[in-house]
Amino acid sequence: MVDDEEQAVELPAIEFESPGSFSVHNPEPVAVLGEPHEPAPFILGQHLSLERFSKPDQARAHALALMQQARRSLCIYSQDLEPWLYHHNSVQQACSVFLLANPKNRLRILVKDLGHAIKDGSRLISLSRxxxxxxxxxxxxxxxxxxxxxxxxxxxxxxxxxxxxxxxxGYASYQDAGRVRLRQAQFNQAWETSITDPDLRSFLL
Known part of the structure; x- marks a missing residue:
């Protein structure tokens, strides 16, 4: 028999006040299939205004427009080959058309970290095979x-x-030879010192 003193004492309820609501920012899901991306309605070599953007869909539209209209060279300088920007069928198709249009066409990609892109099966890495x-x-x-x-x-x-x-x-420009020339020189210098990622080599074999 349990004494009254040994009986469990019910604790008083604890009052809880919410400090407020919080907004949680999760990365956008990677859209690979789904609806095709629409390119921005500007002409490479003709549109003179600088187009600023702040949203991912705007960046995607400009990137796709530039890829679809390039006729000789495409260069990508990236930290991790951003999946929200480049991992999509529309981008893969645009690059494929560009590369097959002329055997002299070149797409060069410089990336700081290829780990996630290789793991996630980036569309551009797959195309490079x-x-x-x-x-x-x-x-x-x-x-x-x-x-x-x-x-x-x-x-x-x-x-x-x-x-x-x-x-x-960021911003997009469709007719700025001076700005492109400066960035192209920087890209070429970085390319000369670049290295082959052993994980990428294994992926491509």
């Missing part, structure tokens, strides 16, 4: 100064640039 002669992917040399930016260059006129790689915001 079929078009390895003119789609080249290299890893930035860790000993070379790496900018915290991300950009896409189309021929000698078009550029999409995000000054902070971790942010969506």
């Amino acid at each position: 079929r078009l390895s002669s003119n789609l080249l992917i290299r890893k930035l040399n860790p000993d070379y100064p790496i900018e915290d930016t991300a950009y896409l260059l189309a021929d000698d006129r078009g550029i999409l640039l995000r000054p902070e790689a971790g942010q969506f915001a």
Whole structure:
């Protein structure tokens, strides 16, 4: 028999006041199939205004427009080959059409970290297995100064640039030879010191 003193004493209820609501930012789901992306309605080599953007769908529209209209060269400088921007069927198709249009066309990609892109099966990495002669992917040399930016260059006129790689915001220009020339020179210098990622080589075998 349990004494009254040994009986469990019911604790008083604890009052809880919510400190407020919180907004949780989760990355957008990677859209691979789904609806095709629509390109921005600007003409490479003709549209003179600088187009600023702050949302991912705007960045995707400009990137797709530049890829679809390039006729000689595409260069991508990226921290991790952003899946929200490049991992989509529309991008893969645009790059495939570009590369097959002329055997001299080249798509070069410089990436700081390819780990996630390889693990997630990036559409562009998959494309490089079929078009390895003119789609080249290299890893930035860790000993070379790496900018915290991300950009896409189309021929000698078009550029999409995000000054902070971790942010969506940036700008696109469809007719800016001077700005593209500067970035192209920086890209070429980084390319000369770039290295082959052994994980990428295994993936492509």
